[in-house]
Amino acid sequence: MPKAPSKNQIETLLKQYQANNYVKAEEYALYLTKKFPNHDFAWKILSIVLKKVGKISESLTASEKLVEITPQDALAHYNLGNTYRELKKFSKAEESYKKAISFKPDLFQAYYNLGIVSKNNYKLEEAERYYRKAIHLKPNFAEAYNNLGTVLDNLNKLNEAEIYYKKAIALNPDFEEAYNNLGTNLEQQGKLNDAQTMYEKAILINPGLTNAHRQLSLIKKFDSYDQHFQQIQKIYLDKNILGEQRCHINFALAKIYEDLENFEKAFQHFTEGNKIKKKLLKYNIKNDIELFNQIKLYFKKNSQNTPKNFENKNALTPIFIIGMPRSGTTLVEQIISSHSMVTGLGELPFVLQFGYPVTTGLLESSEESLTKFRNDYLEKLEYLREKNLIVTDKTPQNFLYTGLIATCFPEAKILHVKRDPAAVCWANYKQWFKSKNLGYSYSLEDIVVYYKLYNELMEFWNKALKNKIYEVDYEALTINQEDEIKKLIKYLELSWEESCLSPEKNERSVSTASNIQIRNKIFKGSSQKWKKYKPFLDGVLDNLDTK
Incomplete structure (x- = not known):
């Protein structure tokens, strides 16, 4: 055969x-x-x-x-x-x-x-x-x-x-x-x-490249229904455009209608785009509720495993800037990194990458695992830091790992940026996020639940960590800029530099959703913008009780 x-x-x-x-x-x-x-x-x-x-x-x-x-x-x-x-x-x-x-x-x-x-x-x-x-x-x-x-x-x-x-x-x-x-x-x-x-x-090259349309709409200021709008509208009316492409187009149209103060149409497109994105991510708020509970449980369980001494070989000092996404963390980083002694590294994935297994019990918390988390993180910072020994990590979602951060980096500063709850929730809803870990942001109801989870977790950290977290009030920062910035720089134990008062002149690169508005001077009143959409919100953001 x-x-x-x-x-x-x-x-x-x-x-x-x-x-x-x-x-x-x-x-x-x-x-x-x-x-x-x-x-x-x-x-x-x-x-x-x-x-x-x-x-x-x-x-x-x-x-x-x-x-x-x-x-x-x-x-x-x-x-x-x-x-x-x-x-x-x-x-x-x-x-x-x-x-x-x-x-x-x-x-x-x-x-x-x-x-x-x-x-x-x-x-x-x-x-x-x-x-x-x-x-x-x-x-x-x-x-x-x-x-x-x-x-x-x-x-x-x-x-x-x-x-x-x-x-x-x-x-x-x-x-x-x-x-x-x-x-x-x-x-x-x-x-x-x-x-x-x-x-x-x-x-x-590709008129149907919907992601480029969305990004272009964000950096343009529309004062009329121009040719670009007509092009996007034509794509929207194409019934063959589905999934992520339709999501991009809806967020692009929402931005254009917002510029032209047609808030009802803007809201319609935000709603459609968000529904598509949530479905694509197959997001369920129950998973985040379970995650928050796990984090609290394992922190209490593992708090006895803290190593007594950590070696700091290269004197690197991280400043962690945490809070809800769209709460003002980028502005705070711009202020701090305007200082000559500080390098702003933006949003880094390394706390999530190395810390998630320890925080959620997938990896046993021990002196060895905590020391490894610290060393792995510092190794990444050393690769990125350029000349300065003081660096910022402004990944907002690091609020989930505040207990781990405080435990493993006793020399670090932790800044928690707080902003008006309704403003934060609305800002999350109107944002298309690149990260797949922010699925809650595509439903107003989920956002409200998530915000309360976040607020409860921050209360838990403040109680457990006692005076380890410095709170930055975003509204106070925009109203009393000089006083609040000087207090912040003093807390960080940095010498005063006038450049910190002009973060819009900071030429460092910004990769977050705030990379356009951060080029402008600090302005008051941004937390009131959500109220333009109040007639369409059915009261979901009114009297947002976080207590």
């Missing part, structure tokens, strides 16, 4: 595949794998065909069998890695890509995909290294230049990221994603006119 399919059988399968006749190709490949279970060709075609028809799990079985038959085939390991990545099994994908590289060290695609996996796992320095290796092996790899730019953006290396986006565009002048990413990069640097040009170029 033959151990391999005949030339005619191989050609028959190949013809079905090349003709895109995937149903027959799948059937014939299954027949050949049963008849010749140890021959690689039919398994290879079967794994590809199953993936093309959306049977990813079945494709995984075929890919694993192919690797078993040809254990030294680099491409077999590479394709297995791709399947693992599509199934979001990132650790397995990483193993497969590394195995592929061990057999074929010049496999640039494997390095590129390792960059994708590393970024998904918040291993940004590793992702940077892999993308650079992919570019070294293939210097005209436009996608790698673009992805390297996104990693450098996340590492707050915006000037360098700009260079790589431009290289990607030079290699592929029709690279719409690179234009869009460059627009975001320039926006974060405060180069709003240049950012607008990049968004417009992205849209010119």
Whole structure:
């Protein structure tokens, strides 16, 4: 009995595949794998065909069998890695890509995909290294230049990221994603006119690039229903635009209608966009209620495990700026980082990355685990800090991990920014967030529940940590700017510098949703803007009781 399919059988399968006749190709490949279970060709075609028809799990079985038959085939390991990545099994994908590289060290695609996996796992320095290796092996790899730019953006290396986006565009002048990413990069640097040009170029290449429309609408001030509005409205009326695309378009239209003071229409589009986003995220407030309860439970349980002494090898001192998103944390960071001794690092993912397992009981809290959390975090800061030893981390959601932060960084300062509850809740509702961890923000009812959870947790931290948290009142800060800023700088034990009174002149990059308004002078009254929508809110934000 033959151990391999005949030339005619191989050609028959190949013809079905090349003709895109995937149903027959799948059937014939299954027949050949049963008849010749140890021959690689039919398994290879079967794994590809199953993936093309959306049977990813079945494709995984075929890919694993192919690797078993040809254990030294680099491409077999590479394709297995791709399947693992599509199934979001990132650790397995990483193993497969590394195995592929061990057999074929010049496999640039494997390095590129390792960059994708590393970024998904918040291993940004590793992702940077892999993308650079992919570019070294293939210097005209436009996608790698673009992805390297996104990693450098996340590492707050915006000037360098700009260079790589431009290289990607030079290699592929029709690279719409690179234009869009460059627009975001320039926006974060405060180069709003240049950012607008990049968004417009992205849209010119692909008029249906809804994310670019949304971002462009945010940096423009609309005084009429102009051509851009007409273009967005046309996309909105297209019934084939679904999911995330329709979400972007709704938020873009809401911004335009708000500029033109048609608040009823703006509210309608905010509502539609939010409903879509919540559905896409499959968010349920019960998961956050459980998370808040877990955090309190494990803090009480593990409070006895605090190491008595922490070594501070490099004298790095973090300032954590916490609070609800859209509460004014960006403004506070701009003020503090205007000081010559402070470097503002923006929103960093590292407390979540290293601290979540300890905070929620997934990892046992011990002297060893707490020390590791501290050291891992400080290692990341050392990589990013530039020249100053005092740095800010203004990730608002770090309020969840305040107990862990206070325990592991006794030398750190923790600033809690509080703002009018209704203003914060509305600001969350009208914002499209890049993070997938803010699912509560896409329903007004969920936002109110979440705000109360947050407020109760902050009361819990204040009681447990006693005088460790300095509260910054956003409204007081905007009304009595000089007095409040001087009190803040004194609390941080910094010498006084007049530059702290003019945060709008701070030229550092800002990657948060506040990156446009932060370029303007501090102004009063922003917390009252939500009241323009009161007629449409059915009282959901009235008398928001947080006690």
